[in-house]
Amino acid sequence: MATAPPAGGHDADQVGRRIRALREERGLSLSTLARLAGVGKATLSGLENGTRNPTLETLYAVTAQLGVPLTAVLSGPAETPTVRGAAVGATLLEVFTDTDATYELYRMRVSPGPPQLSPAHQAGVTEHVTVFSGVLRAGPVDHPGTAGPGEYLRWTSDVPHSYAAVGDEPVRASLLLRYPIGDQGGRSAARPE
Amino acid sequence: MATAPPAGGHDADQVGRRIRALREERGLSLSTLARLAGVGKATLSGLENGTRNPTLETLYAVTAQLGVPLTAVLSGPAETPTVRGAAVGATLLEVFTDTDATYELYRMRVSPGPPQLSPAHQAGVTEHVTVFSGVLRAGPVDHPGTAGPGEYLRWTSDVPHSYAAVGDEPVRASLLLRYPIGDQGGRSAARPE
DNA sequence: TCCTACCGTTCCGTTTACGGAACGGGACGG
DNA sequence: CCGTCCCGTTCCGTAAACGGAACGGTAGGA
Structure with a gap:
């Protein structure tokens, strides 16, 4: 299961899409958000494109900077x-x-x-x-x-x-x-x- | 920021406590849940004790096996x-x-x-x-x-x-x-x- | 008593997510 | 036309999360 980065049951790049949407909604560039959130550009890029399997800490740093709760980027696929x-x-x-x-x-x-x-x-x-x-x-x-x-x-x-x-x-x-x-x-x- | 395992702003071991509570609520042992979720015992142990900074994939594997959405273990500390x-x-x-x-x-x-x-x-x-x-x-x-x-x-x-x-x-x-x-x-x- | 079974933790080698730097590309300005 | 700036992506060495195995501790049964 820990083989392919993109996903593993949970739709991982769905999260990335939400983050990218939120970022662009705010008119922030990838570089800017990465700097504000204190994460690397490579990390954010990979996160948004679903080519990485982010750490909870990383995800929190980004969502906190965006001003939304973690649930805002996770709630979709987890809804019942x-x-x-x-x-x-x-x-x-x-x-x-x-x-x-x-x-x-x-x-x-x-x-x-x-x-x-x-x-x-x-x-x-x-x-x-x-x-x-x-x-x-x-x-x-x-x-x-x-x-x-x-x-x-x-x-x-x-x-x-x-x-x-x-x-x-x-x-x-x-x-x-x-x-x-x-x-x-x-x-x-x-x-x- | 990615230095200390325990946390980094976000209350990471709060998540662990929630998972442990959910697991014990269901009468599952750590070993059993780890096997069912397809993760290592070391991983689950570290996750529950807050000594690791879990991957989204890992966290999902565990919560899915527990039958709760990701938000169930994140909603508390992630709330604003x-x-x-x-x-x-x-x-x-x-x-x-x-x-x-x-x-x-x-x-x-x-x-x-x-x-x-x-x-x-x-x-x-x-x-x-x-x-x-x-x-x-x-x-x-x-x-x-x-x-x-x-x-x-x-x-x-x-x-x-x-x-x-x-x-x-x-x-x-x-x-x-x-x-x-x-x-x-x-x-x-x-x-x- | 010893043996087995299972618990949760710790050790350790492998895998991989991490951030910094380098890169190609498009948008302006001189 | 070329230099500058910033965009987002890719490369790469390092740090750390990963799973398997070994460990000590506690029950329960022969």
Whole structure:
């Protein structure tokens, strides 16, 4: 596995592409960024082109200089794409645990069409949806709510619930699932990729 | 910079601690995980103890075998901690761009005490706050709103605004900043931190 | 008690990521 | 036209991350 520099399962040069994009976004030359980040030009060049397998330290030096967290260049391929039905795509952004509950945050897209159903979750789970664009009709199947851009919906998801885009514009929203502590079940089940 | 193995600005052995925790959580021995992940025991041992500066490839091999995304072991120390005033901590979780806007999502904690002020952002920026625990009073300084667990606040943040915990319980919430596209200003200007 | 099995760490030779310097190429200015 | 500047890539010696093997320590079984 440690044979070819370019990759090894993980799409290594994807990281390079992101870094190059971020660098050019800021109008920095390779030489300049390398100097600011305190790494060699050869290193940065190889990193961006995916011909090297960077050290965590190197990667951090560069991303820190770019002003983004490490996750910004790694999150893409590591995300866990989920599809409920075919027209509802939800992408896991982050999981974090507080003293009282575990949270899963998703970015969500609902395409126009018939309502998409989602089965009941464990007891105590609540869903929080904030709509960014489009109009969403969602919630328990027997009494869903409607939300437009900037609006917010919330329900306990221990009953079957549905998602639908109102009108022909796709809906973009964030979805936050809140699992009371001690819940969450097995975690290794839904491994990415 | 590439001198001492342990770290170089980035808290490297924090990553090791997370990996060790994840491994033990699953009841795996170091030897077993090393074999499963296809890395040497020496490598994994050094990684967990923070005495090495792992390659992205190595780190991925291990996290993939543990069934977690790379971000799960990096998110902590790689996050950009922000302090507005002293009692409001906001941690950047994710930045993503849609067709119409750029979003920055923060996890937020407000400690009890006097209201914390935040200066105005660019025109068109909106803030969306969802409260998980505690009671938050926040919004434009002249007419803030109040939200309890599960509740939601939103305002346009082109005027000075404030955050305050109501009562003596700290507030935990998510904060979403929405920058209209083409805005974002000097990319590094309005960066948190 | 001794033997075996497995644990995690350490030793060590090999592989490779590292930064500095050299390089070719394009963009201006004299 | 040529000198200068900066771009990004390539060359190369050095430093260090890599995996395999050897090591000490702890259980559990014969």
